[in-house]
Amino acid sequence: GAVVSQHPSWVICKSGTSVKIECRSLDFQATTMFWYRQFPKQSLMLMATSNEGSKATYEQGVEKDKFLINHASLTLSTLTVTSAHPEDSSFYICSARTGANTVEQYFGPGTRLTVT
Amino acid sequence: GENVEQHPSTLSVQEGDSAVIKCTYSDSASNYFPWYKQELGKRPQLIIDIRSNVGEKKDQRIAVTLNKTAKHFSLHITETQPEDSAVYFCAARGSTLGRLYFGRGTQLTVWP
Secondary structure (H helix, E strand, C coil): CCCEEEECCEEEECCCCCEEEEEEECCCCCCEEEEEEECCCCCCEEEEEEECCCCCEECCCCCCCCEEEEEEECCEEEEEECCCCHHHCEEEEEEEECCCCCCCEEECCCEEEEEC | CCCEEEECCEEEEECCCCEEEEEEECCCCCCEEEEEEECCCCCCEEEEEEECCCCEEEECCEEEEEECCCCEEEEEECCCCHHHCEEEEEEEECCCCCCEEECCCEEEEEEC
16 A cells, blocks of 8 residues: 555656656545656755645745646545756655654655756 | 654675664654555555564564654664575664654675
C-alpha cells in the first residue's frame, strides 16, 4: 500500500517552454502532497506544500508564478514549470501523506527534467 | 523554519564495521525524525524513523537515537555490507504543515 507515482519519469524540453509533472497517490487519498527539487549530489529541497482544494504553500525563495502547483483531487497534484530555463534542470520528487494526522511521507519515483 | 545539519558528508567503512551518521535540528517543536536511503536516480526509501517521545529505536542492523534536549539524532548501522552503500538523509518534521526538512546527506561507501 501507499504507492505514489509520477509522470513522466524524465522529460527534455526547450528553454522557454512549460512542462507539467504529475504526482498521483495510487491506493490512498492524499489531502497533502509535497514537492521537492534535488540537484545532483545535493539534498532534497522542499519547494511547496500542496493541499487539495486550496492554494499551495511555497517555501521562501520559490517563485510561485514559475512553479505552478494544482492539487485538483485527492489523488492528483501537478507541478508546472513555466518558461523553463537550463537552471531549472533538476530531479523533481513529490511525496504524499495518507492522512492529516500521519507523519510518514511516501515518495514518488521522481522526474528528471532537462532543459536545453 | 527548521534547519537540519548532517555530518559527515562522506563516510567510508570496511564491510562488517559500524557506521554512524549524526544530525542536529533547530526547531524544538519538531516531533518526527525519519532516515532515508537514496540510490542514484531513485526515490528516497524510509529505513527507520523515530518520534519525539522515544529515545531509541532499533530494527535489525539499524538503530536511531534521539536526544531532544540537545536536539540531535543519529543513525547507527552495524555489520555493514556493500549493499548498504548509498546516500543517507536525515530529516525533521517541522511544527507547521507537517513539512519535512532534510539534511545535506551522507555518501556511505562500504568496501568489501
